[in-house]
Amino acid sequence: MSTPHKTLILGCASTGAKFTPRNHYITGDQLLDSICTGATIHASEQAIVDEAIELYESGCRYYHYHARNPLTREQTTDNEIYQSVSRTIQRACKDTLLSFGASRNGREVQDNIKKFGEWERVSQCALPLHFGGAHFVTIQAAIELQVICDMERKLRKFDIEYLSSAQFSQDINSYTPSDRVVKATMETNSTSKGADYGSTSPLIQFQIYRNAIAARQQLGLFHEVEWVQLTRSYGMTRFAVEHPALRLGSSGQLNIILLFGFSSRLPFPQTYEEFCNIVDIAKSLEYDLANPNEIKRKVTITVGAAVMPQHAELHYQPVDVGPQKGTPMCALRRLATYAAQPDSKVDILRVGMEDTPYSVDNEGRVHMGDNLQLLHIALEQVTANGASIETAPESIIHRMGLDLVRTEYLATQRQTPLGDCGPTSLYQETVL
Numbered sequence: 207m208s209t210p211h212k213t214l215i216l217g218c219a220s221t222g223a224k225f226t227p228r229n230h231y232i233t234g235d236q237l238l239d240s241i242c243t244g245a246t247i248h249a250s251e252q253a254i255v256d257e258a259i260e261l262y263e264s265g266c267r268y269y270h271y272h273a274r275n276p277l278t279r280e281q282t283t284d285n286e287i288y289q290s291v292s293r294t295i296q297r298a299c300k301d302t303l304l305s306f307g308a309s310r311n312g313r314e315v316q317d318n319i320k321k322f323g324e325w326e327r328v329s330q331c332a333l334p335l336h337f338g339g340a341h342f343v344t345i346q347a348a349i350e351l352q353v354i355c356d357m358e359r360k361l362r363k364f365d366i367e368y369l370s371s372a373q374f375s376q377d378i379n380s381y382t383p384s385d386r387v388v389k390a391t392m393e394t395n396s397t398s399k400g401a402d403y404g405s406t407s408p409l410i411q412f413q414i415y416r417n418a419i420a421a422r423q424q425l426g427l428f429h430e431v432e433w434v435q436l437t438r439s440y441g442m443t444r445f446a447v448e449h450p451a452l453r454l455g456s457s458g459q460l461n462i463i464l465l466f467g468f469s470s471r472l473p474f475p476q477t478y479e480e481f482c483n484i485v486d487i488a489k490s491l492e493y494d495l496a497n498p499n500e501i502k503r504k505v506t507i508t509v510g511a512a513v514m515p516q517h518a519e520l521h522y523q524p525v526d527v528g529p530q531k532g533t534p535m536c537a538l539r540r541l542a543t544y545a546a547q548p549d550s551k552v553d554i555l556r557v558g559m560e561d562t563p564y565s566v567d568n569e570g571r572v573h574m575g576d577n578l579q580l581l582h583i584a585l586e587q588v589t590a591n592g593a594s595i596e597t598a599p600e601s602i603i604h605r606m607g608l609d610l611v612r613t614e615y616l617a618t619q620r621q622t623p624l625g626d627c628g629p630t631s632l633y634q635e636t637v638l
Contacts, residue, residue, distance in 0.1 A: 366437060467517070518572045
């Protein structure tokens, strides 16, 4: 029996939050300073859109974007920027799935939170697609782990076995998030201030997570989370899936982004087997703890290599699978090789300046790069492993489970034509 042909959706994370001028302390190393300040990351709308069109023409069908202030080049919460970029890309690249970031990192983001409240950080969740919103907004990444860390402090050290148990389900129902505001510290591989998430509380992050889920459901749009650690990110997503006030993925769909290398708690995999084991942990979220034999949601897998330029040489290693087995490769090429294997279970291969804002040559040396260059590197590697790129619109919609959400949402609309899509009201202040 022949092996099924592997296809992948190509994705680009174009800007990100951590590689900005204010997030990096200048070292005097011109190459490192240029990379870490995001010197080649576009900030003007025209440059961003022009690049997005080039990416689309090269096969990119998933575009992840953090809004940047065009004057300061820092991450911003300005929804006018999100909307303008979204509308233009939707017109020019009709089949592209759009994804917005929602990081708490950066001085401008934290200043706006102080002025307007925590919802400011994720307010793009509530933008309808035709008003300049996105198919996805990444509603779990780093700061949301404050909730699971709080729970861990109160109970025990978490591991995958416990987080997959009936006991964890019971503990979720009895947990009350702390309202104590503290500085959110997190171990990450980042720029000098790329891991600065400011001060907040587990209660606030719980409320924001809940309201973000409700906003997506009310719009009939889609759910996406990003893993930056393994155990805690899995625990937070499992918590959100199981908690009766959240019910992440209850519409039948969830995209999980695995950012290998983001922290020592989710290191870049040394082997393909290690890679697959982590993918399987993410795929296990298709099932509820109470019923491990029935698929409750379609979980799709996006993979990215979040490797700092200082660590690029460390990750230049022989690949252990595929037709180029034994050939030394950078992290991005190894990731693309892993994703391109027939049994990888990966749906989207994500590249871009948010994750690895540089290129690596065949000698393992780091150079300046851009999104288009990184996309072509990934495409070359995918092709070398006998896989191909998925670009057919309906195939992508079905593969990502988005048709399931649309069907349910339209059915709900027919039942409630005045727009009351459910009992959950947005922006609630109380939790339990």
